[in-house]
Amino acid sequence: MARIAFILLTHKEPEAIIQQATRLTATGDYVAIHFDGRSDPGDFARITEALAGNPGVTFARRRYKCGWGEWSLVAATLSALRAASEDFPLATHFYMLSGDCMPIKSAEEAHEFLDAEDCDYIEAVDFFDGGWIKTGIKDERLTRYHLFNERRNKRLFYASLDLQRRLGIERKVPDDIRMMIGSQWWCLRRQTVEKLLKLCDKRPEIIRFFARTWIPDETFFQTLVPHVVPRDEIRSRTPTFLMFTDYGMPVTFYNDHYDLLVSQDYLFARKISPEAQELKAKLGVLWQAEGTRFAISNEGPGLFRFLAGRGRVGRRFAPRFWEGDAGLGRKHSLRIVVAKKWHVAKRLTAAIREQTDIAAVDYLFNEEAANLPDLGGTENTLAKRHRHRRALLRLLFEQFDSRQLVICLDPSALELISDFSGDRANIRILLIDTQFDDAYVRGHIGRVGLAGKNTSPELIERILPTVRADLEEETERLRDMSYADFHVISAVQDDELNTDAMMAFLDVPPQVAHDLVSTPKLFD
Template sequence: MSKIAYILLCHQAPEAIIAQAQRLTATGDFVSIHYDKRAPQSTYQEIVDALESNPRVTFAEKRIKCGWGAWSLVEATLSALSSAAKSFPRATHFYLTSGDCMPIKSAEYIHDALDRVDCDYIEGHDFFRSDWIKTGLKEERLIYRFHFNERTQAKLFYASLALQQKLKITRQPPADLQMMIGSQWWCLRRATVEKVLAFCDERPDVMRFFATTWIPDEIFFQTVVRHLVPVSEIQNRTPTFLIFSDYGMPVNFYDDHYDLLLGQNYFFARKISVEALELRQRLGDLYAEEGHEFHLSGEGRRVYSFLTGRGRIGRRFASRFWERDSSIGLEREVLILACKKWHVAKRLAERIHEKTGLPYVGYLFHELDANLPDLGGIETTLEKRHRHRRALIRLLMDNYDTDRIMFCVDTADLELLRDFDSARCEVRILELECEFSEDYLVGHAERLNLIGADAPSETVSRLLPTLRADIEFESRAIRENGFESLSRVRQSDDDASRAAGLIDFLQVPEDDAREILDLHYLFSD
């Protein structure tokens, strides 16, 4: 069975590197870490201290100060690769990855795939004839010498290039090598790695040439492997899924890309955003799973290209129905329980649901935790719910596969009641009129942050009459608004009067209404 030695190139986030190494070695594989020498020694030491007791982890023989597009990246890779080859004689494959990469398949799946086909996974296209390079320098990368880094020494970089072009100082690649180019990320067999390391010792001319080549990490291994290994033993593809934007920058993946990533025919993915904590956790758990079946669709790049293209013409997202149509539906029925005491309305709603099966939700426009199902994001904030209130009700009806739904509203939200009453659907409102003791009003004032628990009795005495009058005003405003279908169930009513209000609201027989109201603690605090 295959054993993988992961070559981990990294430069930041020591906690993530430690977690990645522990995750990859927990399933029996190995890790060789190169931590950029530009990073603080203290963070490198943190990684060493955390992993030094793990026999499946080793570190690069030499730490290199790495620069984007420079030979130092290849040098760092070779350092970690050499260390891995010496430290892990049981490793059958060597997989180059980074701190931004995560597995998108289980270890079981990756091992089985490597066992089935005896090959190297490395992308390589003819440097001069292919169109792999989309923008920037192409032939110039090889025929000129680059002693400066474009990102950190831009003036010197372009001045040196211009001088060589002016003086026509060029060079030729090694004559016996066909120059290839492709993705930096690969997975090579042990025999191939041993040949590459030996080649580096035997061909100092090749090493000198690539040491002054621009972006050699896309050329060196791709060229050398094809020089040493028969084409029939090479899978011309990277085992790591990545997407580049039109500007040549790698696209980041986030929490909602989990299913998309699992459907790609690759072993790892790059780049996983540092903010995608949930995605990192799920992918980490996935790597250790056994028996997971993967359904490959491979649509990742097509989806990205399509969405990017639609974005340029302002049509990246399909129009949401709540932006096109704000009606609920003439054939649909909305039942609203309006009550100042939320626990009373919830009790009655639950009782009605038990006896009739009528779907209901609680104070969905007032409290975030209203036990709502996933509705595509419209339910995530109270602001969204209010802004698309009718659409929210339609989505709930669709979710519960019903044309009738019931929810609760605070009596203070008269505007909400008015809006639903004017909607193109049948709306019935039942006001639950409660009695309010002084103790309840004091608690209500505390919940509104009007007073603290140790408020002086004089302050409370002055406040309570105003609170009571305010609640009475809300109830009166509802009655005076002229709603087309408004019923009432009052705490002070006898059983017959309560039943009459519920019959009018639910359109049920009297016996059913009385059974629903047979709840002695309905109005209890």
């Protein structure tokens, strides 16, 4: 019967690694762990201490500092592979896994699957003609020298590529090697691993070649296995279920994917979300189950492509949330504080949050940090906020569980103000009218890029009147729009008038309104 030595590449979550190794070895299989040399030494100590008494666990002889796309990932794999080959002489198969892989079949089923055919499972298609690479550089993965990591040193990575192109520097693939490419998740027989390791020892020039290629974990094993094993003993597929988005990123699986995963014709799945604790628990139990039979439907990739495609046009199960109802709703009241001096408006919203139960955020369409709650990624970029402005506000009403919401806008945002004022919701506007002295206008000139550190004072003085007039014009245009529910407070206005304006704007008692407009240094 097959006995599997799992080659486990990890770099984080020591408790999850301990659980994974314990679970996999509980069925008589083995685990060889490589823990990234860049990771916390304390985490590695916890792993080695917890697994010290487990005879089915070994560790790579050398820990490499791994980087995505680098040779270090292959070197780490080889280190763990040699350790497993030496320490587990009864292992018949060697299965490559990562820390976020989980079984989607029982160990019993996995052993029967591997016993059924005397073959290796590794995806291997022609590098140049197979069409496997969808984005990024292709031939230059091999023909250029890759000395820098694209993710850590993007500028140096592409500068090096450009220099080699201009100088005509090209590497040649070894004459007797046919380059192949495929998924880095494979399962190889013992005899294949032994032949491969001997080839590495005998042909150091092959190691040197791959050590300077880009993303060699997708080409090294995929190229060498067909050189040591007859083609009819290779199944060009991965035994691990994984899918990629159009952007080349792995699809992540969550708690509600259990039924989909176990119905795929694979032994393991990548990648499982660290937050999917319920899914991990169920799959962990499944690995040790006996007598379980699986109905294979293999609908995963097709279903993903269909749903992803429908999602792009807003038809994945239901309309997109920002298209279902384009308005804020009659029951909601949006209060807009308009102020050119952002620090003044933010003092007011801070006071509103402190002294009332009304939800208040800051310049959410101008600043990343605007006292927003976590909205699941909808709020991450300013461009996304602008694009789905009303959807964002509906989410805020829902998140705060409130029918009232205060936001801040700059007077230059007349388009936004006009857009919101046309909504069926109750829209109220509070203008904080401020004076623009020379010091403020000079600061504004620098903030908007009209002048730099080395701009002459004479030039700044010449444009001061123009810029001040432009600032004042923004406020005048807002007044000219003649909104029905329009209120004004200012430092030069009578205290009673400010209080009345605040009462009308927020629907708060006179004392609360007075306290708000009397906020210390509000207009400073």
